[in-house]
Amino acid sequence: MSRSRYTITEPDMPHFVTCTVMEWLPVFSHPDAVAILLASWGFLREQKGLRLYGYVVMENHTHFIAQSEHLDKCLASFKSFTGRKIISWLEANGRESLLSRLGFCKKAFKNDRDHQFWQEGVHAELVLNESMMREKLDYIHVNPVRRGYVDKPEQWRYSSARSYTGEAGLIEMDRWW
Numbered sequence: 001m002s003r004s005r006y007t008i009t010e011p012d013m014p015h016f017v018t019c020t021v022m023e024w025l026p027v028f029s030h031p032d033a034v035a036i037l038l039a040s041w042g043f044l045r046e047q048k049g050l051r052l053y054g055y056v057v058m059e060n061h062t063h064f065i066a067q068s069e070h071l072d073k074c075l076a077s078f079k080s081f082t083g084r085k086i087i088s089w090l091e092a093n094g095r096e097s098l099l100s101r102l103g104f105c106k107k108a109f110k111n112d113r114d115h116q117f118w119q120e121g122v123h124a125e126l127v128l129n130e131s132m133m134r135e136k137l138d139y140i141h142v143n144p145v146r147r148g149y150v151d152k153p154e155q156w157r158y159s160s161a162r163s164y165t166g167e168a169g170l171i172e173m174d175r176w177w
Helices: 031-048 071-092 096-105 130-146 161-165
Strands: 015-020 051-057 061-067 123-126
Touching: 015 071, 031 051, 031 071, 051 130, 051 161, 061 071, 061 130, 071 096, 130 161
Parallel strands: none
Antiparallel strands: 015 061, 015 123, 051 061
């Protein structure tokens, strides 16, 4: 079976991106793992020109809307860096059961690593207009509400919903409006 990849055809336009942990493992139930994602987005914003319009981190996946002249490179860097850092964190904290599953998931042809953290490829969907941007931001922000974790989107700590209500979030956003 071949790998399925979404193509980024217009890198200078915003894209709705989904990245999922292998086997939907609940790695982001620990704040330290989420902090690695936030730090990576912060670095990419400051050093690589990434514009981050919204995000949510759930226990086993993340959705975000981003834009960059070199979005494909930013996404590759994000997945590579966060995957390596989170696996190192899991090793340092004795998370053997998660590491065992991530080792089992590693593709046979991946000779450069012992584990695979993220599912292959990136689901990146072009955001065509303001209406679609609002739809995707609503989808992102309501995700924890739909799961029953919170009553209001801004109550979810690992989301940009607070930024859109005027409150301070965990990282700076490039607000769409």
